Amino acid sequence: MVTGASSPIGSEVALRLGDAGYSLALLGFRHPEALARLGGVLDRRGVEHLCLRTSLHHQEGVDRVLAWLESEGIGPDAVVSLAASGVMRPLGELSAHHLDWTFGVTSFPIALLGARLRPRKLVAISSTGAVRAVAGYGAVGAAKASMEALLRYLAVELAPATSVYGVRVGLVDGPAAERLSNFSKVRERVLSATPMGRLVTPEDVAELVAVLVREPLEMLTGTILDLDGGMGISI
Numbered sequence: 001m002v003t004g005a006s007s008p009i010g011s012e013v014a015l016r017l018g019d020a021g022y023s024l025a026l027l028g029f030r031h032p033e034a035l036a037r038l039g040g041v042l043d044r045r046g047v048e049h050l051c052l053r054t055s056l057h058h059q060e061g062v063d064r065v066l067a068w069l070e071s072e073g074i075g076p077d078a079v080v081s082l083a084a085s086g087v088m089r090p091l092g093e094l095s096a097h098h099l100d101w102t103f104g105v106t107s108f109p110i111a112l113l114g115a116r117l118r119p120r121k122l123v124a125i126s127s128t129g130a131v132r133a134v135a136g137y138g139a140v141g142a143a144k145a146s147m148e149a150l151l152r153y154l155a156v157e158l159a160p161a162t163s164v165y166g167v168r169v170g171l172v173d174g175p176a177a178e179r180l181s182n183f184s185k186v187r188e189r190v191l192s193a194t195p196m197g198r199l200v201t202p203e204d205v206a207e208l209v210a211v212l213v214r215e216p217l218e219m220l221t222g223t224i225l226d227l228d229g230g231m232g233i234s235i
């Protein structure tokens with residue numbers, strides 16, 4: 001199952017997993033057209049898939065997903081979590097409602113879904129903003145940091161049946177990144193601080209997720225892997 005499959009990165013992840021032979025349960029929310037586009041490509045490639053459009057915010061959203069999976073007879077072998085949402089403003093401009101929404105979509109669903117579904121593999125996409133302060137990214141960054149902590153607890157609670165990984169992704173070009181304030185300045189700074197000399201792409205993320213889902217990697221769990229071309233270690 002892939003949450004956030006309607007996103008550019010989520011769609012690439014779904015395509016890569018489909019090419020690797022997995023049948024897919026795909027979740028999206030506000031952009032059904034993106035999910036339909038992805039479904040069309042998967043149809044042409046002969047990949048079996050089902051789609052559900054729902055908000056993961058609050059218990060009702062999570063319950064809807066669990067009921068859907070049960071009604072379709074799906075017990076996912078792997079859950080890949082990319083659903084995220086948040087208001088890109090300085091913390092001083094945010095209300096409790098904004099923070100509730102951001103954490104409710106970006107952080108909590110992994111714990112609620114992971115602990116109930118207990119898949120063989122659980123992979124969640126975090127971001128550099130979980131450990132670095134990026135202007136206007138405080139709410140999402142903090143929600144991603146809390147999600148990373150939840151992953152560590154899930155790794156302990158669900159072992160040895162489930163292996164849990166976080167992938168902390170650096171800046172990826174696309175509409176979501178462009179919503180950052182000072183996007184072009186941030187982009188320039190990230191690029192110049194990246195030893196590999198380019199930004200991360202959706203294909204890079206999909207490739208690593210596919211490896212994490214496919215390979216046994218038995219002793220790797222509770223780990224957050226930085227996928228940022230070395231940006232986080234350069235000064």
Ligand SMILES: NC(=O)c1ccc[n+]([C@@H]2O[C@H](COP(=O)([O-])OP(=O)(O)OC[C@H]3O[C@@H](n4cnc5c(N)ncnc54)[C@H](OP(=O)(O)O)[C@@H]3O)[C@@H](O)[C@H]2O)c1
Pocket residue numbers: 003004005006007008009010028029030031032054055056057081082083084085105125126127128168169170171172173174176177
């Ligand atoms: N772009 C970057 O630079 C970057 C860097 C690091 C990590 N990431 C992470 O990579 C993932 C994908 O990001 P992206 O840039 O490709 O696109 P994105 O627009 O950030 O993707 C967000 C995804 O979450 C879904 N979503 C939003 N609100 C939801 C809700 N209430 N319930 C359920 N799902 C909801 C969206 O579905 P709908 O669009 O259908 O509403 C979309 O599929 C995210 O977790 C993001 O934080 C991105």
